Structures are given as C-alpha cells and as structure tokens.
Amino acid sequence: MKQAYTLSIFSENSVGLLNRITSILTRRHLNIDSINSSESESSGIYRFTIVVKTTEAQVKKLVLQLEKQVEVMKAVYHTDSDTVFQEIALYKISTRSISEGNLVEKLIRDNNARILSVESDFMIIEKTGHKEETQELLDFLSPYGVLEFVRSGRVSVTKPMGELEGI
Amino acid sequence: MYLEATLTPPVKETMRTSGADAVLRSFIAEEVDLIFGYPGGAIMPVYDALYHYQEQVRHVLTRHEQGAIHAAQGYARVTGKVGVVLATSGPGATNLITGIADAMIDSTPLVCITGQVGSHLLGTDAFQEIDIISISMPATKWNYQVTKAEQLPEALSRAFYIARSGRSGPVLIDITKDAQFEMFDFAYRKCKQIRSYTPVPALNLKQVEDAADLINSAKKPLVVFGQGVILGNAENEFKQLIEKANLPAASTLLGLSALPSDHPLHVGMLGMHGNYAPNVLTNECDVLIAIGMRFDDRVTGDLNRYAKQAKVIHFDIDPAEINKNVQADIAVLGDCKESLQALIPLVYERSHQGWLKEFEALTGVEQTKVIEHDLRPTSGPISMGEVIHQVNLQTDGNAVLVTDVGQHQMVATRYTHFKQSKSNITSGGLGTMGFCLPAALGAKLGVPEREVIAVIGDGGFQMTIQELGTIFQTKAAVKIIILNNSFLGMVRQWQQLFFDKRYSSTEMENPDFVAIAKGYGIDGKSISERDDLKTAVMEMLSHNGSYLLEVHVGKEDNVFPMVPTGASVSEIRLE
Ligand SMILES: Cc1ncc(C[n+]2csc(CCOP(=O)(O)OP(=O)(O)O)c2C)c(N)n1
Numbered sequence: 001m002k003q004a005y006t007l008s009i010f011s012e013n014s015v016g017l018l019n020r021i022t023s024i025l026t027r028r029h030l031n032i033d034s035i036n037s038s039e040s041e042s043s044g045i046y047r048f049t050i051v052v053k054t055t056e057a058q059v060k061k062l063v064l065q066l067e068k069q070v071e072v073m074k075a076v077y078h079t080d081s082d083t084v085f086q087e088i089a090l091y092k093i094s095t096r097s098i099s100e101g102n103l104v105e106k107l108i109r110d111n112n113a114r115i116l117s118v119e120s121d122f123m124i125i126e127k128t129g130h131k132e133e134t135q136e137l138l139d140f141l142s143p144y145g146v147l148e149f150v151r152s153g154r155v156s157v158t159k160p161m162g163e164l165e166g167i
Numbered sequence: 168m169y170l171e172a173t174l175t176p177p178v179k180e181t182m183r184t185s186g187a188d189a190v191l192r193s194f195i196a197e198e199v200d201l202i203f204g205y206p207g208g209a210i211m212p213v214y215d216a217l218y219h220y221q222e223q224v225r226h227v228l229t230r231h232e233q234g235a236i237h238a239a240q241g242y243a244r245v246t247g248k249v250g251v252v253l254a255t256s257g258p259g260a261t262n263l264i265t266g267i268a269d270a271m272i273d274s275t276p277l278v279c280i281t282g283q284v285g286s287h288l289l290g291t292d293a294f295q296e297i298d299i300i301s302i303s304m305p306a307t308k309w310n311y312q313v314t315k316a317e318q319l320p321e322a323l324s325r326a327f328y329i330a331r332s333g334r335s336g337p338v339l340i341d342i343t344k345d346a347q348f349e350m351f352d353f354a355y356r357k358c359k360q361i362r363s364y365t366p367v368p369a370l371n372l373k374q375v376e377d378a379a380d381l382i383n384s385a386k387k388p389l390v391v392f393g394q395g396v397i398l399g400n401a402e403n404e405f406k407q408l409i410e411k412a413n414l415p416a417a418s419t420l421l422g423l424s425a426l427p428s429d430h431p432l433h434v435g436m437l438g439m440h441g442n443y444a445p446n447v448l449t450n451e452c453d454v455l456i457a458i459g460m461r462f463d464d465r466v467t468g469d470l471n472r473y474a475k476q477a478k479v480i481h482f483d484i485d486p487a488e489i490n491k492n493v494q495a496d497i498a499v500l501g502d503c504k505e506s507l508q509a510l511i512p513l514v515y516e517r518s519h520q521g522w523l524k525e526f527e528a529l530t531g532v533e534q535t536k537v538i539e540h541d542l543r544p545t546s547g548p549i550s551m552g553e554v555i556h557q558v559n560l561q562t563d564g565n566a567v568l569v570t571d572v573g574q575h576q577m578v579a580t581r582y583t584h585f586k587q588s589k590s591n592i593t594s595g596g597l598g599t600m601g602f603c604l605p606a607a608l609g610a611k612l613g614v615p616e617r618e619v620i621a622v623i624g625d626g627g628f629q630m631t632i633q634e635l636g637t638i639f640q641t642k643a644a645v646k647i648i649i650l651n652n653s654f655l656g657m658v659r660q661w662q663q664l665f666f667d668k669r670y671s672s673t674e675m676e677n678p679d680f681v682a683i684a685k686g687y688g689i690d691g692k693s694i695s696e697r698d699d700l701k702t703a704v705m706e707m708l709s710h711n712g713s714y715l716l717e718v719h720v721g722k723e724d725n726v727f728p729m730v731p732t733g734a735s736v737s738e739i740r741l742e
C-alpha cells in the first residue's frame with residue numbers, strides 16, 4: 001500500500017548531492033511531494049527532508065540506495081505518526097477585498113495564522129501547519145482573490161529516541 | 168574539502184608545482200604506471216605534464232575516448248588495480264559515459280580525469296563546455312569538480328580511495344583548465360577513511376552462525392556466486408567452503424573464472440543462456456547461498472517463480488543489494504573474504520551425493536541435446552562452439568578471455584575453460600557492444616605475459632574497430648577472433664523466436680576484416696571450412712604479435728539453452 005513517507009537524509013554539504021539524491025527517486029519514477037534542506041544540529045552536517053508517496057518495500061530500498069552514496073552518512077524513513085512535522089505557507093491578498101467587516105480578525109483567530117506585513121494595497125498572511133490546514137485557509141481566502149500563494153517543503157523531526165545517534 | 172577524511176602523512180615534502188603537474192605526481196603516489204586517454208584543449212596542461220613523466224607513467228593514446236575507458240576497464244579487471252582514463256572536456260568527456268556506466272554496473276574501479284573549460288567560463292556555454300558532473304552523476308560512485316589547484320591532491324586521494332574500496336566503481340574528477348595551470352604548494356596525502364562513507368560493513372558473527380546453521384541443515388544446498396568473489400580476492404576461501412561441505416556451485420556471467428571450470432563442484436553458469444542443471448535446480452534446492460552476486464534479472468528470470476521453495480542466504484558487501492530483488496532469510500554483510508573465513512570452520516563436512524547426482528544427470532541431458540552438437544558438429548557451417556572448443560584445446564585454459572556482447576559472448580563464456588581467476592573479461596551488466604576490442608588491449612597491457620583472446624561478433628567489432636590502430640601502435644599481442652555470422656546475431660535470434668522471423672535491420676554486409684587488419688599492420692586470416700579451423704587457431708596462437716582470425720560461422724545458428732524473458736529459470740529451453 002502506498003502512503004507518505006518522510007525521508008531524513010544526513011550528509012556532507014556537497015554541491016552535487018541534491019542531484020544524486022533526486023535521481024535515486026526519479027529513476028524509480030517517484031514523485032517528490034516536498035523537499036527541504038538545512039544544516040542539522042551538528043555543524044557541517046546537512047539534513048534533507050523529503051516526502052514521497054510509495055510502498056514500505058520501496059522506501060526501505062530507497063534508504064539503502066541513499067545511504068550507499070559516498071556523501072550520505074545516514075538515511076531513515078518515517079511515517080507521519082512517527083514524526084512531528086510542519087510546513088509554512090504565505091498568502092498575499094489584496095487589502096481592499098478583505099478589509100470589509102471583521103473578516104481578517106476572524107480568519108486569523110480561526111486559523112492560527114498571523115499577519116506578517118500590511119501594505120497599502122496588499123497584506124501577507126502566514127500560516128504554519130500540515131498541508132490540509134494551510135490548504136483549508138487557501139480555500140477560505142480564494143473567494144477574496146489570492147494574489148500569490150506559496151507553501152514550503154516539510155520540515156520534520158523524528159519521535160523515536162536514539163535512532164539518529166552516531167551521526 | 169567538504170568530504171571529511173582521514174589522510175596519511177604527506178608522501179613527500181611540499182613543493183611548488185602546477186595543478187597539471189600535481190595530477191601526475193598524484194598518479195605516481197598512487198602507484199599508477201599506465202593510463203589511457205585522448206587529448207584536447209581543456210586537458211592540454213595535463214598532457215604537457217605527462218610529457219615530463221613519460222618514464223614513470225605510460226600513456227596509451229587510443230583512437231576514441233570510449234576505447235580509452237574500455238581499455239582501462241580491461242586493465243582493471245585483469246589486474247585488480249584501478250584503471251585511469253584522461254579525456255578532454257565536452258565531447259571527450261561525453262564519449263566516456265558508456266564506459267563509466269559499464270564500470271558502475273560491473274563494479275570496476277576507475278578514476279576518470281576530464282578537463283573542463285576555465286572556471287570563469289563555467290555556465291556560459293563556452294566552447295566544449297558540458298556539465299559532465301551532472302551527466303555522469305548517476306553512473307559514478309562519486310564525482311567532483313576541481314576549480315582550484317589546491318583541491319587537486321585531496322580530490323585525487325579521495326577518488327582513488329573511493330574507486331577501489333568497498334564495492335569498487337568508477338569515479339570522475341573534472342578539472343577546470345585554470346586549476347591545471349595554477350601554481351600551488353603540493354603535498355600528497357593518501358586517503359584512509361571518509362567520515363560519511365562505510366566501504367565495508369562490519370561483519371556480524373551472529374549472521375555468520377545463522378548462515379552456517381542453515382547450510383548445515385540443508386539437504387539440497389546450491390551456491391550461486393558472482394564477481395564479488397573475485398573483487399574480494401576470496402577465491403581460496405570460496406573453494407575451501409564448497410569443498411568442505413560439498414556444495415554445488417554455479418556462477419554468474421561475471422563470476423566465471425573465480426572457480427576453475429573443471430572443478431567437480433562447479434555446476435555451470437546461471438542465467439538466460441547458462442547451463443541447464445543449475446537453472447533447473449535453482450527451483451529445487453532447499454538453501455540458496457548467494458555469494459557476491461546481485462540477482463540480476465538475466466540470472467533470475469521471473470522473480471515470482473525464482474527459488475521460492477528455498478531459504479536464501481545472501482553474502483554481499485553492499486547493503487543495498489540485500490532484499491533488492493530476492494528476499495534474503497539471512498544476510499551476511501561484509502567483505503566476503505572475511506565472512507567466508509569466519510564461515511568455513513562452522514560448516515560441517517557433508518557429501519550431498521544424491522543431490523550432486525541430480526546436477527550430473529541434467530548436465531548429461533544438456534550434453535547430449537546441446538553441447539555435443541555445439542562443440543563437435545559434423546556437417547554444416549562452422550559453429551561458434553567448436554571455435555571456442557578448439558581454443559580451449561590449444562590454450563589449455565590458460566588464456567584471458569575477453570568477449571563482446573551477443574551470441575558469441577554467450578557461447579564463449581559457456582564453453583571456455585578457465586583455470587585461473589580474473590580470466591573472464593566481459594560487459595555483463597550493461598551489455599556494451601564495442602567493449603571487447605579495447606578491453607582486450609587494456610587486459611593485454613595489464614598482463615603482457617598472459618595470452619589474451621578477444622572473441623567478438625561482426626557487429627560489435629565495428630563499434631570500436633578503430634582500436635586496431637592502438638593495438639598496432641602499442642604492439643599489444645592481442646589475438647582477435649571474429650565470429651562472423653553476418654548478423655546482429657543475438658537480436659536476430661530473438662526476432663526468429665519471438666517476432667516470427669521478421670529480421671528487421673539485423674543483417675549486415677560486412678567488409679573484408681582481414682584486409683582492414685592488414686591495413687593496420689595486423690596479420691590475419693579468414694576461414695569458413697571446418698577442416699581449416701585447427702590449423703588456423705594454431706597459426707593465430709603461434710603468431711608473434713597481434714593476429715586477427717575471422718571465422719565464418721552459421722548465419723542463423725541459435726544459442727541454447729535459453730530462459731525466455733518472463734519465464735522462470737526452470738522453464739529453460741534446450742531447443
Ligand atoms: C551498444 C549496443 N547497442 C545495441 C545492443 C543490442 N544488441 C545486443 S546483442 C546485439 C547483436 C550483436 O551482434 P554481433 O556483434 O554480430 O554478435 P552476435 O550476436 O552476432 O554474436 C545487439 C545489437 C547492445 N548490446 N549494445
């Protein structure tokens with residue numbers, strides 16, 4: 001059965017590694033749902049967080065193929081229930097269309113969002129959450145005209161303790 | 168450098184040199200004395216440096232970069248050393264790609280050095296600029312672009328270490344032209360370890376014990392072995408193991424020569440055109456012991472019907488091979504020399520007489536239905552098999568066999584007698600036509616004291632025919648046998664069997680190969696009569712220097728046995 005798996009890949013900071021990693025996924029015809037990279041808690045060690053929808057049998061093989069890369073120290077996979085994860089979304093909406101009534105206030109209260117910036121003709125709203133949550137706000141705002149929308153890749157930390165020791 | 172590593176103290180003290188000079192000094196520090204390549208603008212500084220080191224590093228100028236890399240592969244496979252290749256940027260670099268992919272899938276250690284345009288030109292579509300790092304990425308074990316001379320010694324020491332350690336493979340280092348000219352303080356420190364890289368997984372003795380228990384309890388064990396035995400220098404341990412427990416052992420295409428062909432426990436070759444007995448009995452064994460092999464689809468046939476009745480033990484150095492194609496009940500990770508050493512004392516002596524008899528019986532069937540006719544036909548055109556048989560008789564199994572890809576490859580590997588390891592050089596995983604001629608050249612230069620015989624099809628020969636020029640110039644005494652059926656024979660066989668004989672674009676009108684060889688100063692002969700075969704092979708072998716023997720064989724002969732694609736190994740056809 002296919003489901004979302006979060007791959008966490010710990011590596012050296014190499015120019016071409018992203019290419020190597022994505023080609024391991026794409027040559028198996030897997031679509032990358034989301035991808036993020038940043039330095040980890042250990043300085044000099046980078047962490048890629050990649051979400052793919054696939055089977056457990058496949059993801060097990062992926063992890064071994066990823067770890068096989070010279071620059072990769074460790075790769076692990078988790079299901080959503082084994083990680084705490086978030087995505088961040090930004091919404092740019094026209095100030096005019098939304099300034100009627102208490103709409104803005106209600107929206108922020110109901111959605112745990114916040115206003116990042118207010119300009120004369122637009123404002124930027126930020127919301128952090130799971131994809132369904134940021135999507136829900138997008139659907140809510142759509143009737144008022146969303147000028148721009150962007151959602152980040154997933155960042156995730158794992159729940160099991162000890163598993164990432166020795167990296 | 169970003170790749171954290173442990174290095175040895177400098178080989179010599181620091182000195183001021185150019186990047187290009189440093190490449191040569193690094194080669195010498197890594198004990199490289201023979202390299203293959205082709206010059207061009209972006210690699211000229213290295214070629215200039217080479218000029219000054221001719222005494223220490225011999226460079227063989229091939230006639231095409233593909234020839235250079237296949238030669239380096241032949242050299243690496245026959246010597247066990249790292250093959251080194253030089254090429255220029257752009258087309259020089261892209262011409263290496265087939266060989267890089269071939270070396271990757273067949274785990275051949277190579278270091279390829281490509282020149283690159285000046286670093287200020289990167290990304291500008293400069294003359295002969297191509298992003299070879301991105302192109303070669305999926306086909307290299309590691310690659311790296313050097314834009315500053317000071318990065319060179321660290322990049323090269325890591326390159327050699329990565330290429331030869333663990334599961335060996337090809338590495339590419341791309342060097343911008345300015346980095347080759349740049350002066351810097353050079354000191355070479357060999358690489359001993361890399362933080363993010365575990366070449367050999369630690370051996371787990373519990374896994375070895377479990378494997379021994381299963382082997383000891385087996386009634387019908389079958390060992391299937393691959394090139395890992397050769398790459399791991401574990402031929403002796405392997406032989407001890409199978410002899411102690413009397414385990415029948417079958418080889419993959421690339422495992423051939425790890426165990427002498429006439430060893431009583433050698434039950435033949437696996438796979439699509441392998442032997443009848445090991446293919447059929449794969450589906451009857453109770454314990455399948457895989458050693459240094461990766462369950463390629465050409466070996467397994469339909470995976471859903473592959474050894475389902477058996478418990479599987481898998482010995483491999485590469486964790487990514489475990490459970491990739493065949494689920495292992497017990498996986499023993501590590502260097503097989505070490506794991507077999509640990510295993511041998513734990514296995515019991517056994518005779519497995521009845522089980523071994525089953526192999527004998529099926530081998531007998533193949534002998535009468537296929538082999539006899541292949542090796543000793545009495546009428547009709549010459550068969551590929553009888554040519555190989557004749558070569559066996561006259562070389563006594565001591566030659567290195569280099570093959571191309573196609574029917575002749577299958578016949579030659581099926582019938583050649585191997586006495587010593589590293590004697591079977593062929594393109595297994597990638598199946599690269601054109602591999603043979605340059606690989607045979609590289610092999611001959613690697614082991615000049617051994618007889619090297621290249622067996623090539625009329626199709627594949629014409630893919631790298633230009634390397635006759637290199638053989639001529641180097642005077643490498645490669646013996647070339649062209650098994651000429653005027654067809655892309657293997658494809659024609661499939662067209663006959665699976666496409667109702669529609670021979671679409673597989674028939675060839677061939678040139679006078681002997682005349683071409685003569686043009687390159689290589690003596691040769693063409694035969695088509697059975698009565699001439701023995702003398703012709705004798706003449707070829709006794710000839711001083713390279714020689715080309717063209718043998719006209721049956722145009723529409725087929726290679727059997729055969730496991731058709733999609734079939735199970737036990738459905739192997741004898742006709
Ligand atoms: C570079 C490349 N192109 C195409 C193929 C597909 N192919 C496999 S075997 C074969 C025929 C080879 O013909 P020949 O060299 O005459 O050998 P034969 O099978 O006749 O012995 C072809 C075209 C290949 N393996 N490699």
Ligand SMILES: [Mg+2]
Nearest residue numbers: 624625654656
């Ligand atoms: Mg042919």
